[in-house]
Amino acid sequence: xxxxxxxxxxxxxxxxxxxxxxxxxxxxxxxxxxxxxxxxxxxxxxxxxxxxxxxxxxxxxxxxxxxxxxxxxxxxxxxxxxxxxxxxxxxxxxxxxxxxxxxxxxxxxxxxxxxxxxxxxxxxxxxxxxxxxxxxxxxxxxxxxxxxxxxxxxxxxxxxxxxxxxxxxxxxxxxxxxxxxxxxxxxxxxxxxxxxxxxxxxxxxxxxxxxxxxxxxxxxxxxxxxxxxxxxxxxxxxxxxxxxxxxxxxxxxxxxxxxxxxxxxxxxxxxxxxxxxxxxxxxxxxxxxxxxxxxxxxxxxxxxxxxxxxxxxxxxxxxxxxxxxxxxxxxxxxxxxxxxxxxxxxxxxxxxxxxxxxxxxxxxxxxxxxxxxxxxxxxxxxxxxxxxxxxxxxxxxxxxxxxxxxxxxxxxxxxxxxxxxxxxxxxxxxxxxxxxxxxxxxxxxxxxxxxxxxxxxxxxxxxxxxxxxxxxxxxxxxxxxxxxxxxxxxxxxxxxxxxxxxxxxxxxxxxxxxxxxxxxxxxxxxxxxxxxxxxxxxxx
Numbered sequence: 169x170x171x172x173x174x175x176x177x178x179x180x181x182x183x184x185x186x187x188x189x190x191x192x193x194x195x196x197x198x199x200x201x202x203x204x205x206x207x208x209x210x211x212x213x214x215x216x217x218x219x220x221x222x223x224x225x226x227x228x229x230x231x232x233x234x235x236x237x238x239x240x241x242x243x244x245x246x247x248x249x250x251x252x253x254x255x256x257x258x259x260x261x262x263x264x265x266x267x268x269x270x271x272x273x274x275x276x277x278x279x280x281x282x283x284x285x286x287x288x289x290x291x292x293x294x295x296x297x298x299x300x301x302x303x304x305x306x307x308x309x310x311x312x313x314x315x316x317x318x319x320x321x322x323x324x325x326x327x328x329x330x331x332x333x334x335x336x337x338x339x340x341x342x343x344x345x346x347x348x349x350x351x352x353x354x355x356x357x358x359x360x361x362x363x364x365x366x367x368x369x370x371x372x373x374x375x376x377x378x379x380x381x382x383x384x385x386x387x388x389x390x391x392x393x394x395x396x397x398x399x400x401x402x403x404x405x406x407x408x409x410x411x412x413x414x415x416x417x418x419x420x421x422x423x424x425x426x427x428x429x430x431x432x433x434x435x436x437x438x439x440x441x442x443x444x445x446x447x448x449x450x451x452x453x454x455x456x457x458x459x460x461x462x463x464x465x466x467x468x469x470x471x472x473x474x475x476x477x478x479x480x481x482x483x484x485x486x487x488x489x490x491x492x493x494x495x496x497x498x499x500x501x502x503x504x505x506x507x508x509x510x511x512x513x514x515x516x517x518x519x520x521x522x523x524x525x526x527x528x529x530x531x532x533x534x535x536x537x538x539x540x541x542x543x544x545x546x547x548x549x550x551x552x553x554x555x556x557x558x559x560x561x562x563x564x565x566x567x568x569x570x571x572x573x574x575x576x577x578x579x580x581x582x583x584x585x586x587x588x589x590x591x592x593x594x595x596x597x598x599x600x601x602x603x604x605x606x607x608x609x610x611x612x613x614x615x616x617x618x619x620x621x622x623x624x625x626x627x628x629x630x631x632x633x634x635x636x637x638x639x640x641x642x643x644x645x646x647x648x649x650x651x652x653x654x655x656x657x658x659x660x661x662x663x664x665x666x667x668x669x670x671x672x673x674x675x676x677x678x679x680x681x682x683x684x685x686x687x688x689x690x691x692x693x694x695x696x697x698x699x700x701x702x703x704x705x706x707x708x
Contacts, residue, residue: 370694478532537581
């Protein structure tokens, strides 16, 4: 082995010999000498210095524990606690890691994917695009329309509107009729969109006590509240997404049952008009709170043995009254989890007229003056009166034709309005509840159509009658007969046809419902295509 001292002397002599050749050569010689020193073999002294006594078991355990702690992840709780992981836990962690990576990759893909114009729009097409991507939108019907196999009745702008060719016939001087707003059917985020005709038919339009919102119920299970002044969508719920859990609680879910159809809808009277109740197929009764601060389900109940078509609140907001396929009027308490207060009314076996219904109940209406008094109309051509306080039947008006939700009280609570049609033609009738007698009958006021909805104008006096129907697809406004508080019981109100104020024709779809405003002569009409049209009438 070369002696380090000899190497050093050789370096010194080389440096003297090259003294005049420059600093760069000297640097290179120093570098070469260092490389040679690094390449030398370790001496015995070096080996002795590198040898160290072995670690004690305690020291080795501490170092291993420290290295294990440093290698652990921050969320590995079991490892920090020193708990040995089983194969199941390791498999779960592996799947969790894979799921996280899949989610990250999917999110990155969405960020990179270019969005379509429908997704970027701020109109209803944004919701339609979302439903299409979720495979909830069926296009069979639309494709047939595009191929010309089906005529969907679209106007020049391609938008289906039953009111495209509407004509207002104004029968008195000074009368005006203006379309304030039109609202198309809406969908919940999780709604299944059907392409079948009639699935989006509007079955109820109700204007709240402040005349600010109109709530619309559709046959496909959706309920939409529109802001009349702003002409915007305020809230949409889908009753098909309601599910009852094993605990008995009802909640909104992301799964839509497209077999659920809404049958009726009513706002709670003032001052609690932030609540509304709705009935759906399967015996479902749901109550919603709809306000600027809260839009949520308040209560829900299901009677699997019934299907409710008629619905109303009592005038003191304390009860919800329904009736339907079981031919019985039932009363529920909205303040106590929708518990059933009355499921069976006492009938009068000695009554000279019909006591109770023998066919499906189609409409329910509560008295605007008595909190314990309601009326029901059925397909048995009768209107029954019910006393909620005594839970018994208290009267019957036979011969009343009611097709659909065509039943209403006047503002005094003394008279009942019905509309319908039979083999003799359409007719509008008014009944006195004090003696259950008919005080007005008009068979020539609404010729050429079948009434499906009727109602008195609201306010302190029921001055006008609004009616609409199918067959000829027409609607009309008429002056109601004088119904003063001093009118004797059972006195005939008039024997002439109702004076016509306005007449609506040219509609391509039948009328299914109408709702009258409380502070003005405004009416919201619902058509079979789902279009809701708000019309302002100016009547001097």
